[in-house]
Amino acid sequence: MKYHKLILLGTVLLASVIDTQAAVYGTLKQDMYFNVNNGEKIVKESGTGVSIIDVDENNYLIRLDANSNDLVSKKLVEIQGIITTTKTSDVTIMKEPSIESEVLETIAKDELVMALEKDGDFYKVKVNDQVGYIHASDLVNGKLLSLDQASTPKSLGEEIISYAKNYLGGRYVYGGNNLNTGVDCSGFAQQVMKHFNISLERSSRAQYASNGYKISETELMPGDLVFYGNDGYVNHVAIYAGDGKIIHASTEKTGIIMSNLYYGKAIIGIKRVI
Numbered sequence: 001m002k003y004h005k006l007i008l009l010g011t012v013l014l015a016s017v018i019d020t021q022a023a024v025y026g027t028l029k030q031d032m033y034f035n036v037n038n039g040e041k042i043v044k045e046s047g048t049g050v051s052i053i054d055v056d057e058n059n060y061l062i063r064l065d066a067n068s069n070d071l072v073s074k075k076l077v078e079i080q081g082i083i084t085t086t087k088t089s090d091v092t093i094m095k096e097p098s099i100e101s102e103v104l105e106t107i108a109k110d111e112l113v114m115a116l117e118k119d120g121d122f123y124k125v126k127v128n129d130q131v132g133y134i135h136a137s138d139l140v141n142g143k144l145l146s147l148d149q150a151s152t153p154k155s156l157g158e159e160i161i162s163y164a165k166n167y168l169g170g171r172y173v174y175g176g177n178n179l180n181t182g183v184d185c186s187g188f189a190q191q192v193m194k195h196f197n198i199s200l201e202r203s204s205r206a207q208y209a210s211n212g213y214k215i216s217e218t219e220l221m222p223g224d225l226v227f228y229g230n231d232g233y234v235n236h237v238a239i240y241a242g243d244g245k246i247i248h249a250s251t252e253k254t255g256i257i258m259s260n261l262y263y264g265k266a267i268i269g270i271k272r273v274i
Helices: 155-167 184-193 204-210
Strands: 007-009 012-014 023-026 032-035 041-042 049-055 059-064 069-072 076-081 091-094 102-108 114-119 122-127 128-135 213-215 225-230 233-242 244-253 255-260 266-272
Touching: 032 069, 049 076, 049 114, 091 122, 102 128, 155 184, 155 233, 184 204, 184 233, 204 225, 204 233, 204 266, 233 266
Parallel strands: none
Antiparallel strands: 007 012, 023 049, 023 076, 032 041, 049 059, 059 069, 091 102, 091 128, 114 122, 122 128, 213 266, 225 233, 225 266, 233 244, 244 255
């Protein structure tokens, strides 16, 4: 079966090709069982948030974990967090959620956009691979789904960071993968994600090569993996914690700490695994 990459907006299909980074998010309407790549059977309960990465006439292709996808009937998934159209002409996309902010772009009436989250009187949106903010009054209210209750990568990401912070001050042990006795950078990421049934490779280099999918720095959300290194070679991984911070098992001297995103090492790339 061939799938065409489309963004679903309510009952409207945006018929432009996208990559899997621009996923749509929904919630399951009933408990469901899935088989993942390693043969393990997992259950996702009714109301669980899912990432929709593809669509055909009758089904959604959803992401189960970093390495597995499966088909689900459209009847069993409720789309969340989507804005369909702009309400007025000359709608401005702002750089920040403020009427005083720099204008990134002006778009026409009935333009299709995808909402990422609500921020005060604004919605953070993605239009033509550009992320910015549109005032709520410029969006068609009847087609605006609730984002406050939507299950998105950010909500799960915040749970991941909350869990990871329990181990701040923990030991750095090269080759370690036990959160209580000591971990290295990739062991920390692996064991934190394992708590949420997300499987990662053991080394930072293998995680970057095999797990999740690439996103840009402008798309960073809590729970994303940030890979650092030198000369294009990955040698460190951290978990993005939001607000320009990361949490990672840094060195034997510091152990598990919070740092600035740009703390010294060059960023090689960013992967989303949730």
